[in-house]
Amino acid sequence: MVALVDRTSLERADEMRRDFVANVSHELRTPLTALQGFIETLRGPARNDPKARDRFLDIMEREAGRMNRLIADLLSLSRVESEERRRPAESVDLLALLRNVVATLTQAAAAAGVRIELAAVSDPVAVAGDADQLVQVFHNLIENAVKYGGAGERVRLEAAHIDHEPVVRGAAWAITVADEGEGIDALHLPRLTERFYRVDTHRSREKGGTGLGLAIVKHIINRHRGRLRIESEKGVGSRFTVVLPEMPMR
Ligand SMILES: Nc1ncnc2c1ncn2[C@@H]1O[C@H](COP(=O)(O)OP(=O)(O)OP(=O)(O)O)[C@@H](O)[C@H]1O
Numbered sequence: 525m526v527a528l529v530d531r532t533s534l535e536r537a538d539e540m541r542r543d544f545v546a547n548v549s550h551e552l553r554t555p556l557t558a559l560q561g562f563i564e565t566l567r568g569p570a571r572n573d574p575k576a577r578d579r580f581l582d583i584m585e586r587e588a589g590r591m592n593r594l595i596a597d598l599l600s601l602s603r604v605e606s607e608e609r610r611r612p613a614e615s616v617d618l619l620a621l622l623r624n625v626v627a628t629l630t631q632a633a634a635a636a637g638v639r640i641e642l643a644a645v646s647d648p649v650a651v652a653g654d655a656d657q658l659v660q661v662f663h664n665l666i667e668n669a670v671k672y673g674g675a676g677e678r679v680r681l682e683a684a685h686i687d688h689e690p691v692v693r694g695a696a697w698a699i700t701v702a703d704e705g706e707g708i709d710a711l712h713l714p715r716l717t718e719r720f721y722r723v724d725t726h727r728s729r730e731k732g733g734t735g736l737g738l739a740i741v742k743h744i745i746n747r748h749r750g751r752l753r754i755e756s757e758k759g760v761g762s763r764f765t766v767v768l769p770e771m772p773m774r
Pocket residue numbers: 597664668669672673703705707708716721722723724728729732733734735736737738739762
């Protein structure tokens with residue numbers, strides 16, 4: 525008897541795991557190297573220069589904060605992955621949830637000169653979901669729209685009801701986060717939800733991003749048996765649409 529086993533998928537998974545470990549190590553090493561460098565400078569040349577000391581301590585605080593965010597995002601990703609097979613069953617009022625997320629981001633947006641608008645919808649927007657995870661989804665999408673959507677513009681949230689969405693095999697809600705920013709080149713779109721993938725690594729780092737946000741978003745939406753659609757046009761803006769199965773409020 526001959527048993528044939530296709531090992532390509534196993535090898536591919538192995539390769540992805542290796543890439544992931546290499547990426548994590550690199551992402552952690554960058555701020556760590558900066559911290560070590562500043563510790564040396566503070567011990568040596570900057571020892572008696574209070575002005576330089578304050579500046580370096582600020583940078584060190586920022587780099588430590590980045591490491592902290594990276595670890596929080598990694599933990600969050602692994603938590604989401606571990607429960608991806610368990611479908612959430614709560615009924616969540618998305619409109620109330622979106623209002624809360626907007627409230628937490630309004631100040632940061634205003635500081636960046638961005639207005640966040642929530643288009644009015646009359647119906648209750650109820651979906652089957654995990655409220656904490658859906659907060660994470662919309663927090664990241666709106667934060668991205670503010671961060672990369674360009675200053676002096678607006679970010680618009682829209683909710684549309686779909687009577688029959690083949691993807692969720694029934695009624696659904698489509699929530700769109702639209703910005704009027706620079707847009708994303710089509711060649712990046714398919715890779716955007718990969719871990720650590722960024723269009724402009726330097727710029728994302730500068731803004732404190734870890735590049736894990738959309739990977740977490742994708743896993744959460746998968747757990748909800750929903751879909752993420754990304755449309756973008758250079759110079760016009762981007763639209764990130766989350767499609768979730770409807771669930772009448774109980
Ligand atoms: N609305 C948008 N407009 C333009 N580019 C975007 C937009 N949203 C995401 N991107 C691009 O996609 C990349 C990945 O986004 P993601 O949310 O995964 O990471 P991040 O925002 O850099 O980090 P984090 O979410 O952890 O803070 C970003 O670095 C940015 O280049």
